[in-house]
Amino acid sequence: MFKTLKEDIQTVFTKDPAARSTLEVIFCYPGLHALWFHRLAHFLWRHKLRFLARFGSHISRFLTGIEIHPGAKIGRRFFIDHGAGVVIGETAEVGDDVLIYQGVVLGGTSLKKEKRHPTIGNNVVIGTGAVALGAITIGDGAKIGSGSVVVKSVPPAATVVGVPGRIIEDRHKPLSDLEHGKLPDPVAEAIRLVLEDQERLGERLERLESLSGLVAPEDELRERREKKEN
Numbered sequence: 266m267f268k269t270l271k272e273d274i275q276t277v278f279t280k281d282p283a284a285r286s287t288l289e290v291i292f293c294y295p296g297l298h299a300l301w302f303h304r305l306a307h308f309l310w311r312h313k314l315r316f317l318a319r320f321g322s323h324i325s326r327f328l329t330g331i332e333i334h335p336g337a338k339i340g341r342r343f344f345i346d347h348g349a350g351v352v353i354g355e356t357a358e359v360g361d362d363v364l365i366y367q368g369v370v371l372g373g374t375s376l377k378k379e380k381r382h383p384t385i386g387n388n389v390v391i392g393t394g395a396v397a398l399g400a401i402t403i404g405d406g407a408k409i410g411s412g413s414v415v416v417k418s419v420p421p422a423a424t425v426v427g428v429p430g431r432i433i434e435d436r437h438k439p440l441s442d443l444e445h446g447k448l449p450d451p452v453a454e455a456i457r458l459v460l461e462d463q464e465r466l467g468e469r470l471e472r473l474e475s476l477s478g479l480v481a482p483e484d485e486l487r488e489r490r491e492k493k494e495n
Contacts, residue, residue: 269304272341272342273301273342274290274291276342276344277290277296277297278290279342280344280346280364281294281344295329295330295345295348295349296331296345296348296351298328299325299329300345302321302322302324302325302333303325303333303335303337305321306318306322307337310335319335322334322335329348330348330349330350331348331351333351333353336355336356337356337358337359337382338359339359340359340362340363340387341361341362342361342363343362344363344364346365347366347367347393348365348366348367349368350367351365351369351370352371353371354372354373354382355373355382356373356379356380356400357382357383357385358384360387360388360389360405361387361388362388363387363389363390363391364389364391366393366394366411367394368393368395369391369392369395369396370395370397371383371385372397372399374398374400374416375399379400380400381400382399382400383398383401383402383403383415384400384401384402384403385397386406386407387406388405388406389403389405389406389407389408390409391403391408391409392409392410392412393412394411395409395411396413396414397415398415398416401415401418402418402419404418404419404420404421404422404423405422406422407419407420407421407422407423407425408425410425410427413425413426414429414430415429415430416429416430417430420432
């Protein structure tokens with residue numbers, strides 16, 4: 266037991282550079298408190314003391330702002346950083362060395378009493394406000410960008426961004442850490458490619474008009490775009 270508690274405290278130092286002392290970690294980290302409450306609630310849940318388990322989970326939510334259902338399975342070295350608003354559902358399973366941020370939801374999409382929440386692999390990072398819904402699997406080493414909504418399974422080592430979540434293609438450089446401000450935007454990239462193709466088609470059309478001796482009308486759209494850029 267004490268070995269596990271020591272490992273939990275060390276995990277905070279490993280994953281949060283703001284942690285400065287053991288005393289600070291023990292008394293000032295609600296993510297750690299929520300994990301310890303969950304360990305107790307999960308023990309009660311497994312021993313069929315369901316009301317006490319739910320009541321302990323409810324107290325944890327009141328004190329920490331983090332809701333973890335006592336039926337959820339949480340692995341080792343799990344850390345919730347700035348955890349207000351985090352929700353982890355009953356049938357969710359979280360692997361080892363997982364890091365999640367404020368506002369993350371591991372939610373369900375079914376009313377049936379079956380597996381209905383996500384399974385999170387090892388070494389996964391889930392950014393602020395991200396939502397994973399349904400009995401999907403997020404593979405080992407995957408990274409979910411801030412504000413993403415994931416409704417389909419994610420392969421190992423993939424990076425997902427957007428609503429709905431899209432896997433960033435292999436041509437992008439892999440991110441060693443989830444640097445939220447440097448995540449690419451696949452929608453913006455698609456729009457950029459369309460505009461580039463439109464520009465090239467316009468240039469080809471101008472050359473054809475020039476060779477054929479046609480008088481082309483002024484391109485008002487291009488003029489407006491150039492004015493905005495300038």
